[in-house]
Structure formats: C-alpha cells, structure tokens
Amino acid sequence: MLVYQVTVYTGDRVGAATLNNVHIKLVGTDDESERKWLKSLVIFRGSISTYTVSCPNSLGKLVLIELDKRHNHLTPDDAWFPEKVEIKSPEGNIYTFPIHCWISDRETHRFREGKALRIFDESHSLGQYARKQELSHRKVCYGWDCFDAGMPNSIEADGPCSLPSEIQFSFTKTAEFGYTALTALTELHLKGLDDNxxxxxxxxxIKEVFCNKHTPISDYVHEHWMADWLFAYQFLNGVHPTLIRRCKTLPENFPVTDDMVFIPNGSNLSKELTLGNIYLCDYKNLDGFPANTVEGIQQYLTAPLVLFHKRDNDKLMPIAIQLKQTPAEDNPIFLPTDSTYDWLIAKIFVRSADFTEHQLNAHFLRTHLMAEVFAVSLLRKLPMVHPLYKLLIPHTRYTLHINELARSQLIGPTGVFTKYAASGGEVLNRIVARSLSSMTYRSLCIPDDIADRDMQDLPNFYYRDDGLQLWDIVYKFVQGVIQYYYKSDDEVQRDSELQTWIGNIFQHGFLSQQQTGIPQRFNTVPELIKFATMVIFTCSCQHAAVNNGQYDYSFWMPNTPITLQRPPPTKKGTTSEATMLQTLPPISVTVHGIAVVWLLSRQSSDFVPLEHYPEDHFTEETPRQLQKDFKAELDTLSIAISNRNKGLDIPYTYLDPKNIENSVAI
Structure with missing residues (x-):
C-alpha cells in the first residue's frame, strides 16, 4: 500500500472548527483514492491535523481533492472553514490545495491543486469538469441585480445576511461595526441631539458633538476652515482630489473678467490663463437636479464653478465662485473681495456640492460600485485555479457585504442619505447614473487621469505624488505575475474565461456604454496588465484616498455640510452670520451626518493592509516572491511618505501603504 500524508489546516476565525465528520478523496491523473473519513478531527479553530490515506497504487500527479461533511446525530450540524490541505505523496512531492471557504452543507466540494491553470492548460477531464461545475455553482450564488436604471448592476441579495458565508464580515468585523454604530447613536441620543x-x-x-472623538486634522480644520488656502488645499489633498483641473480657457458659462479678480504682482487673469496658473472645479454633473426634502423642509443643491490661482509661493487660492451653471443677474460671481459672509456662504455652498459629488461619484460609484462589479464578475466567471482569480480575489474582501449595508442603511428608503442629505432619495440614483454615463476608463487610471486634467506639475499635490508611485509599484507587481502566466498576446486571446470576465464587466458595470473606453476584450498582454492594475488600485489605493479622510474634513460640519436649507444668495450684500446659521443644516441632520462619517472612517482590528496576503492563493515560487517584492517596495514608500509628512502642517497619510486596506471593506 502507498501512503499519502494529508495535513488539514482549519481557519483561525470564530466558528471555523467543526464537530461533524469530514471525508476526503484524492484524485490524480492515474487513479483516485477511496473516500476517507478523517477521524478525530481537532475541533479547535486554527488547528493543524495530519492523517494518512492509503492506496494500492500511485494516483499519479494529484489534480484535485473532494471534501464533504456529514453531521452525526450526537452533534449539531455546523459549518467548517478549512484554509488549505497539504498532501505529501509517496514519491515525496508536496501538493497544496487552497480552500478558504465555508463548508456548511452535505454536498461534495472539489478543490484544485494550487498551481494556477488557464482554461487551455486543462488536460484532465475531471479537472475540466470541476472547473465548469465550480462556475455553474458560483453563478447561482452570485447573481446580478439592478438596483436602479442607469446604475451599475449589483449582487442579487436580500441584505448582507443572505450573502454566501465566505464573503460576509467576520465575527470580529460584525461586532466592531455594530458596536461603533451603536455607541455613536447612543451618545447622540443621550445628549438629546439626534431628535433636535x-x-x-x-x-x-458643533464641536461638542462627539467631543471626545477629535482627530489632529479635524481640530486643524475647525481652526482654519474659513481660510481661503485651506478651502483650496482640500481640492488637492482632502477626500476629493479628482475634480480639479488646469484651466487654459474659461468656460463660456463662467464669465470672469480681468477686472473682477485680483492677481498679485501686477498680473491679470488672461496672462495667468496663458501661463497655466489657473485651475477649475466644475460641478456641472449636479446641474438640474432637485434637492431632497429633509424633515419637511426643502433643501438646496447647487452646481458651482470655482476658479483658483497658483500664487508665486506655490499656494493655490480661490479667486471666483459662481454657484449655478447659467450666468444671470441673480447668479452673481462671488469674489474674495466681497463681504466676509458673502464670500464665506459661497464657499459653504461649494463645499456642500463637493460633499455630494465626492460621496456619490468619486467615492460610491468609482470605488464601491466598481469594486462590486469587479468582485461579482470575478466570482461568476473565473474559477479559483485561474491566475487572475488568485491575483484579484484578495482585493474583494468584504466588498459585497459593505455595499449591501450601504444599500440598506445609507441609500435605502430609511437610510441616512435618503433622510438627511440634499442628494438623498430619487435624485441620488439619477446623479450616479449621470456620473456613470460620463465616466471613462482613463479617469480610473491615475496616470491617465492626472495627464487629462493637466495636473502633472502643480506643487504640493500629495495625492498625485503618492498615487502615481503606488500605481507604478502595483503595475510592476501585476506585470510580473501576468507575464509569468501569459507569455504572448495569443495566450491572452485564447483564454476564453478571461474574455468572458472582461465582457461581463463591460456589460454589467458599464452597461455596455462604449464611450467609457472600457475594454470589451483583451488582445494583448499589456492591455491585461493595465486593466488588472486599475482593478487593484481602485479597490485599495483609490478607495483609501477618497474614504479615509472623511471624518477629518467633515467633523467640522460648516466645512462639509451634508445639505443646506436655504437657497443660494441671488445678490451680494444679503448674507450675515444669522443667515449663514439658518442656511446650515439643523442639529439633528448635522449629528447624523457626522455619525455616519465617523463610522465609515473607523479602521477594523481585522484590517488587512495592501501589502499583506493572509490567504495563500498562489503556491508557485515566482508569484510568491513577487508578493514579497511588492511588500518590500510598499514598505519603502511608506517610510518615504512618513518622512515627508514630518515637515507638513497637514500630513497627507491617506495613501501611506500602511493605511491602505487591501479592498473596499468599509
């Protein structure tokens, strides 16, 4: 008899162990073993248990294993989470079978040996069958749904608890998330603020709200929020650094003239436009949408245009604001030389519009919804043994769960956005749909986006500096992995699963809109490398850039109002401190908005940084070494960013690799 040594690794997570009977069968190229009962399976989580499977003949090269679980009448029917199975053959070969999923039923589950295989690499009939069976099962578990017309498709689910177990929050994540939300709401209730x-x-x-939850940056914003330089700084290094662009020619609907604006050192607007020192934020994406009604009061949402000038000291300063898109006598252009409250209220309306554009476009659509599309397409179209699945699956962790929570608790009928934001309700979906129709592939790739916005050389743009370095590091890692598996363009074109995957993304994520520039198929290795880089960057780096600083810049509500309850001024000289206070959201709306950004800015204790891979999906030495090199380069960048930040009044930490989560998980 030939003896195979089987080592079973049970996951180190709550509920991972089992009291049930577990059976295994080994399948090789030449034969297969009998179904073997793994007696006395250690029930503790994190356990490593070794068994032997005897066979009369060699099985040849191991192709897959079959696992099943049966409960007996003396124990409850529970779930089991095996991490992997390692098998040492009689010939001395070591085979690793990654699993990383829950087994909770009585079905037979097949898991492939860890070496990545493309579909045309499959030579064993049972391997081909297992591949098809896995994808057929996944299509049932991960269906598509349409949340609303014009929005990217989402996973078909009836709330987060209906999702497959392996993509739900861990027990730790669930407990911490619930506790954070409960304590925040309880604090507001005890202070009598939530219904005021x-x-x-x-x-x-306002500072007394969550008085013990300040951050160094939130305190700094509270102190300096009225300063023009901080207003401008946030468009570069706050939570929405993707809208501002260089302006060489003024939009026709923004009639700012030389004699309106003050430019130091005897220059004028026309000259500075030519020199490339003028920058623009245009909120045309919000134009024409009616605002929400909050607590029975009509709210107001504007679509401003904002002009900035780069001073000789390299600081960016706002020089003109128009609050609506169409020039008119009742739509004045506000200037820094206007009265204090005229200029301040204009900036407040801009910051409120920025809250909407940031949350719905830059944050929700371009990271959360895109990450969901990438995740569902990956799970439906690529089997575990596919190299792209192994590369990308770590960047989908918790994404489907957090998005289901968002749909129910943020944008659902009783969600916080629906109840309290100017852009809540029906208008929210319409804004997202318009944003999708104008989104391009190039805007999701930071080197192209920076070039298209002509922002390559503006000083003190740390989002750009850190983001471009991160893109290059991610690209190098992805390039190494993909070129290891795909030696030619022909191999990319022959991979039917890969082509189906990108077609699924184009159809369900971008609604087959060709103007987005999203590939419909891959023809070359470089095309595949760039797209996979974009996926990883979007799910990790870009989400960190637009998510992690929300509380820093939104805790002080006047800096980022969730809504405004008076219309914008139609003439100058009509604004005072009293009208400003009447325009800002009331106490109850303010505190619910702050509570949400507090919750969404908390880092969980099971946070997985970009450079970590706690689940071993790759078993070959080359991709595993590339992962180590990837981590080393990110660690070096982290040190450089930390050293730079020591000299900054406002450290830019959101793209420090140690603060970037591997996936959209919050």
Missing amino acids: HRNWENLDH
Whole structure:
C-alpha cells in the first residue's frame, strides 16, 4: 500500500472548527483514492491535523481533492472553514490545495491543486469538469441585480445576511461595526441631539458633538476652515482630489473678467490663463437636479464653478465662485473681495456640492460600485485555479457585504442619505447614473487621469505624488505575475474565461456604454496588465484616498455640510452670520451626518493592509516572491511618505501603504 500524508489546516476565525465528520478523496491523473473519513478531527479553530490515506497504487500527479461533511446525530450540524490541505505523496512531492471557504452543507466540494491553470492548460477531464461545475455553482450564488436604471448592476441579495458565508464580515468585523454604530447613536441620543430639529445658534456648539472623538486634522480644520488656502488645499489633498483641473480657457458659462479678480504682482487673469496658473472645479454633473426634502423642509443643491490661482509661493487660492451653471443677474460671481459672509456662504455652498459629488461619484460609484462589479464578475466567471482569480480575489474582501449595508442603511428608503442629505432619495440614483454615463476608463487610471486634467506639475499635490508611485509599484507587481502566466498576446486571446470576465464587466458595470473606453476584450498582454492594475488600485489605493479622510474634513460640519436649507444668495450684500446659521443644516441632520462619517472612517482590528496576503492563493515560487517584492517596495514608500509628512502642517497619510486596506471593506 502507498501512503499519502494529508495535513488539514482549519481557519483561525470564530466558528471555523467543526464537530461533524469530514471525508476526503484524492484524485490524480492515474487513479483516485477511496473516500476517507478523517477521524478525530481537532475541533479547535486554527488547528493543524495530519492523517494518512492509503492506496494500492500511485494516483499519479494529484489534480484535485473532494471534501464533504456529514453531521452525526450526537452533534449539531455546523459549518467548517478549512484554509488549505497539504498532501505529501509517496514519491515525496508536496501538493497544496487552497480552500478558504465555508463548508456548511452535505454536498461534495472539489478543490484544485494550487498551481494556477488557464482554461487551455486543462488536460484532465475531471479537472475540466470541476472547473465548469465550480462556475455553474458560483453563478447561482452570485447573481446580478439592478438596483436602479442607469446604475451599475449589483449582487442579487436580500441584505448582507443572505450573502454566501465566505464573503460576509467576520465575527470580529460584525461586532466592531455594530458596536461603533451603536455607541455613536447612543451618545447622540443621550445628549438629546439626534431628535433636535432646531438650528445651530452658535458654531462653537458643533464641536461638542462627539467631543471626545477629535482627530489632529479635524481640530486643524475647525481652526482654519474659513481660510481661503485651506478651502483650496482640500481640492488637492482632502477626500476629493479628482475634480480639479488646469484651466487654459474659461468656460463660456463662467464669465470672469480681468477686472473682477485680483492677481498679485501686477498680473491679470488672461496672462495667468496663458501661463497655466489657473485651475477649475466644475460641478456641472449636479446641474438640474432637485434637492431632497429633509424633515419637511426643502433643501438646496447647487452646481458651482470655482476658479483658483497658483500664487508665486506655490499656494493655490480661490479667486471666483459662481454657484449655478447659467450666468444671470441673480447668479452673481462671488469674489474674495466681497463681504466676509458673502464670500464665506459661497464657499459653504461649494463645499456642500463637493460633499455630494465626492460621496456619490468619486467615492460610491468609482470605488464601491466598481469594486462590486469587479468582485461579482470575478466570482461568476473565473474559477479559483485561474491566475487572475488568485491575483484579484484578495482585493474583494468584504466588498459585497459593505455595499449591501450601504444599500440598506445609507441609500435605502430609511437610510441616512435618503433622510438627511440634499442628494438623498430619487435624485441620488439619477446623479450616479449621470456620473456613470460620463465616466471613462482613463479617469480610473491615475496616470491617465492626472495627464487629462493637466495636473502633472502643480506643487504640493500629495495625492498625485503618492498615487502615481503606488500605481507604478502595483503595475510592476501585476506585470510580473501576468507575464509569468501569459507569455504572448495569443495566450491572452485564447483564454476564453478571461474574455468572458472582461465582457461581463463591460456589460454589467458599464452597461455596455462604449464611450467609457472600457475594454470589451483583451488582445494583448499589456492591455491585461493595465486593466488588472486599475482593478487593484481602485479597490485599495483609490478607495483609501477618497474614504479615509472623511471624518477629518467633515467633523467640522460648516466645512462639509451634508445639505443646506436655504437657497443660494441671488445678490451680494444679503448674507450675515444669522443667515449663514439658518442656511446650515439643523442639529439633528448635522449629528447624523457626522455619525455616519465617523463610522465609515473607523479602521477594523481585522484590517488587512495592501501589502499583506493572509490567504495563500498562489503556491508557485515566482508569484510568491513577487508578493514579497511588492511588500518590500510598499514598505519603502511608506517610510518615504512618513518622512515627508514630518515637515507638513497637514500630513497627507491617506495613501501611506500602511493605511491602505487591501479592498473596499468599509
């Protein structure tokens, strides 16, 4: 008899162990073993248990294993989470079978040996069958749904608890998320703020909300929020650094003239436009949408245009604001030389519009919804043994769960956005749909986006500096992995699963809109490398850039109002401190908005940084070494960013690799 040594690794997570009977069968190129009962399986989570399977003849090269679980009448029917199975053959070969999923039923589950295989590499009939069976099962578990017309498709689910177990939050994540939300809401309730519909009588009272939850940057914003330089700085290094662009020619609907604006050192607007020192934020994406009604009061949402000038000291300063898209006598252009409150209220309307554009376009659509599309397409179209599955699956962790929570608790009928944001309700979906129709592939790739916005040389643009370095590091890693598996363009073109995957993304994520520039198929290795780089960057780096600083810049509500309850001024000289306080959201709306960004900015204790891969999907030495090299380069970048930040009044930490989660998980 020939003896195969089988080592079973049970996951180190709550509920991972089992009291049930587990059976295994080994399948090789020449033969297969009998179904073997793994007696006395250690029930503790994190356990490593070794068994032997005897066979009369060699099985040849191992192709897959079959696992099944049966409960007996003396124990409850529970779930089991095996991480992997390692098998040492009589010939001394070591085979690793990655699993990383829950087994909770009585079905037979097949898992492939860890070496990545493309579909045309499959030579064994049972391997081909297992591949098809896996994808057929996944299509049932991960269906497509349409949340609303014009929006990217989402996973078909009836809330997060209906999702397959392996993509749900861990017990730790669930407990911490619930506790954070509960404590925040309890604090507001005990202070009598959550149901207080009065307006703020004094801005200083806002700081008493979550008085023990300040951050260094939130305190800095509270102190300097009225300063023009901080207003401008946030468009570069705040949570929405993707809208501003260089302006060489003024839009026709923004009639700012030389004699309106003050340019230091005797220059003028026309000259500075030619020199490339003028920058623009245009919120045309929000134009024409009616605002929500909050607590029975009509709200207001504008679509401003904002002009900036780069001073000789390299600081960016706002020089003109128009709050609506169409020039008119009742739509004045506000200037820094106007009265204090005229200029301040104009900036407040811009910051409120920025809240909407950031949350719905830059954050929700371009990271959360895109990551969901990438995740569902990956799970439906690529089997575990596919090299692209192994490369990308770590970057989908918790994404489908957090998005289901968002649909129910943020944008659903009773969600916080629906109840309290100017862009809540029906208009939210319409804004997202318009944003999708104008989104391009190039805008999702930071080197192309920076070039298209002509932002390559603006000083003190740390999002750009850190983001481009991250893109290059991710690209190098992805290039190494993909070129290891795909030696030619022909191999990319022959991979039917790969082509089906990108076609699925084009259809369900971008609704087959060709103007987006999203590939419909891959023809070359470089095309595949760039797209996979974009997927990883979007799910990790880009999400960190637009998510992690939300509380820093939104805790002080006047800096980023979730809504405004008075219309924008139609003439200058009509604004005062009293009208500003009446325009800002009332106490109850303010505190619910702050509570949400507090919750969405908390880092979980099971946070997995970009450079870590706790689940071993790759078993070959080359991709595993590439992962180590990837981590080393990110560690070096992290040190460089930390050293730079020591000299900054406002450290830019959001793209420090140690602060970037591997996936959209919050």
